[in-house]
Amino acid sequence: MAREPRQYVNPVQRWLSGIDPTGLWLALFAFAGFWLNSWAVPLFDLDEGAFTAATREMFERGDFLMTYLDGAPRYDKPILIYWLQAASVSVFGWSEFALRLPSMLAASAWMLVVYRFVLEVCGSKDKALFAAGSLALSPVPGLIGHAATADALLNLLLALTLLDLWRWFESPSRKRLLLVYLWIGLGLLTKGPVAVALPVMVVLPFTLITRRWKDTLKAAFYLPGWLVMLAVFMPWAVALTLKDGGDFFRHFLLDHNVGRYSETMESHGGKLWYYLAALPLIVLPFAAWLPAVFKQAWHWKTEPRTLYLLLWFGVVFVLFSTSKTQLPHYLLYGCTPLFVLFGLHDDALGRRWLALLPAALFIALLCALPSLLPQFLPPAHRAYDRGIVDLIIESVRPSYYMACIGAAVILLLALIRPNVTPAMAALRGGLAVSLAVWCGVLPLLAAGQQVPVQQAAAVSQQLGLPVVAYRITMPSFSMYRGSVTPHRTPVTGEIAFTRKDRIADLAAETQRPQTVMFQSGGVALVRVE
Numbered sequence: 001m002a003r004e005p006r007q008y009v010n011p012v013q014r015w016l017s018g019i020d021p022t023g024l025w026l027a028l029f030a031f032a033g034f035w036l037n038s039w040a041v042p043l044f045d046l047d048e049g050a051f052t053a054a055t056r057e058m059f060e061r062g063d064f065l066m067t068y069l070d071g072a073p074r075y076d077k078p079i080l081i082y083w084l085q086a087a088s089v090s091v092f093g094w095s096e097f098a099l100r101l102p103s104m105l106a107a108s109a110w111m112l113v114v115y116r117f118v119l120e121v122c123g124s125k126d127k128a129l130f131a132a133g134s135l136a137l138s139p140v141p142g143l144i145g146h147a148a149t150a151d152a153l154l155n156l157l158l159a160l161t162l163l164d165l166w167r168w169f170e171s172p173s174r175k176r177l178l179l180v181y182l183w184i185g186l187g188l189l190t191k192g193p194v195a196v197a198l199p200v201m202v203v204l205p206f207t208l209i210t211r212r213w214k215d216t217l218k219a220a221f222y223l224p225g226w227l228v229m230l231a232v233f234m235p236w237a238v239a240l241t242l243k244d245g246g247d248f249f250r251h252f253l254l255d256h257n258v259g260r261y262s263e264t265m266e267s268h269g270g271k272l273w274y275y276l277a278a279l280p281l282i283v284l285p286f287a288a289w290l291p292a293v294f295k296q297a298w299h300w301k302t303e304p305r306t307l308y309l310l311l312w313f314g315v316v317f318v319l320f321s322t323s324k325t326q327l328p329h330y331l332l333y334g335c336t337p338l339f340v341l342f343g344l345h346d347d348a349l350g351r352r353w354l355a356l357l358p359a360a361l362f363i364a365l366l367c368a369l370p371s372l373l374p375q376f377l378p379p380a381h382r383a384y385d386r387g388i389v390d391l392i393i394e395s396v397r398p399s400y401y402m403a404c405i406g407a408a409v410i411l412l413l414a415l416i417r418p419n420v421t422p423a424m425a426a427l428r429g430g431l432a433v434s435l436a437v438w439c440g441v442l443p444l445l446a447a448g449q450q451v452p453v454q455q456a457a458a459v460s461q462q463l464g465l466p467v468v469a470y471r472i473t474m475p476s477f478s479m480y481r482g483s484v485t486p487h488r489t490p491v492t493g494e495i496a497f498t499r500k501d502r503i504a505d506l507a508a509e510t511q512r513p514q515t516v517m518f519q520s521g522g523v524a525l526v527r528v529e
Contacts, residue, residue, distance in 0.1 A: 033136030034145030049476030107145030131343025137430025181225030185232030292348030359429030403440030
């Protein structure tokens, strides 16, 4: 009897067939949302520059308990993110990628935490994938994932805390409660009181509505949990207090916690409607799901999980809407439940074009941006802003249009390809937005604002003269020149790093001749003769 010929199977095809496509999608979402081009652009001021310059100064001082920025104590944040950045550069060397690596890892873990929670709740990989993808591919979560700051780590820890608290309410266990207290302890070490205050502010109204006082009191007074939390936070807190007599916590709590809520800081004021307008932009490619998610509020009586998630969002929304200091990423503390609800209601939209509309409008705007910018030039007397915008216009390259065209092609394929659900189309729209933002917009903004600062730092190193910062706060300058930059008026023979619109003020104040040694964008190096 003749033997049938064996059918040949391509080894690569056989290998791919054994891989779970969900894992590939998750890896793609994390890379596109949090990692893409993170190595190719300089650090941004104010926040990235401040965090990384403070990390560099820790090494210079040999002090890993307290942070300093340009020689002055930095009271803004506790120590954990600085330790993680220090560990990263110790392994990988000083680079933008190494300094951003802790945030990229934290944001990727945040995405996986949301994926796992939705998978546990409903058992659907598709729904869990949509929840994770909507987080990773929304622009503001992507921004903090790309940034060498504490925000990605804090959002990861808040998500772990509040999702594990829900798991505790569903199925109480000592292990789960110990994890909650561990996450709170790490949150305290990352950004302070918000790690405790937010869970309390969410759980209290949930308990009041559902009357689950017994569970809440048991969790609140769990002694082993308190010991875990204190074991994480107190060694650093005690050591620092013994060193500085409590100065850090006095300034941190009063100025950077109470002060941020009661006073406008760093010109970041806002209005009651600020986050109402910001929310669709924060979740931009998936904004079409917002009405469907908020419609679930009608079912809060019969769905405690929905009540818990919407309370979580609502508490953060109200808290920061009434704050005197407002920034878009503050609302992210309450957006994890929205991404969870996006996943649980991934089938809420029936039309693919509607799911793609927010991404399409955004990418159309980006395609038109180079031709629109000249119409909105700042007036000549605003020399700093005008210098940045002029340089952005000059820096538009074919690579910008290639990123926008690539994004438009992805959108078009998502629209015309058959058998693609609205949710999967929106995820492709998110990939398109990520490509346009991280490979198009981000390098353009960096070219206008941050590349001149990086260049100024290099020039100041070559000149070999004393340098001070005159009426400018761009700490990435100190990071790139590898040295502390005092903030004061320069004296004869010193170089002033300053803004273009402050050069005349410098001349009037010093009453000395001066020579512009470098000028680009909105910044300059001026030598006092």
